């Protein structure tokens with residue numbers, strides 16, 4: 590298996606990751622019913638984000654925290670949502686890639702997820718466990 594090296598690798602990773610998220614009823618409703626994302630628009634934004642994070646790209650212009658604050662206000666995020674998100678992320682990477690960049694993608698996601706939970710708790714109070 591190869592490592593994550595190109596934007597095309599990230600496109601493949603994000604597409605597979607979203608297949609898993611959207612097939613998991615414990616989290617998919619946040620994308621389909623609450624945020625009502627258009628996958629065709631959303632996926633390239635995520636690819637830009639990860640390209641910036643891992644491959645030194647400069648296409649992501651945004652603040653990854655903001656949309657999750659809005660989401661939490663519409664429908665509370667719980668610690669289990671983050672566990673589920675990270676589980677699918679890690680599993681998708683392990684199925685497709687192997688190497689230092691793949692490891693980095695997993696550990697960065699863990700750090701960002703922790704920071705995200707921390708910021709949501711600072712702003713809105715403790716997260717519940719429940720999904």
Ligand code: HEM
Pocket residue numbers: 616619620624626634635638650651652653656657660666670671674697698701702705
């Ligand atoms: C409980 C776990 C999570 C859920 C349910 C979730 C859900 C969502 C949803 C619904 C959106 C679209 C919001 C909108 O455009 O209205 C979004 C955007 C995004 N998410 Fe998450 N997310 C989670 C965790 C994470 C984590 C841990 C990361 C990073 C490691 C992340 C990165 C992003 C990015 C980069 C965007 C795009 C932000 C933008 O439009 O600039 N998400 N997420």
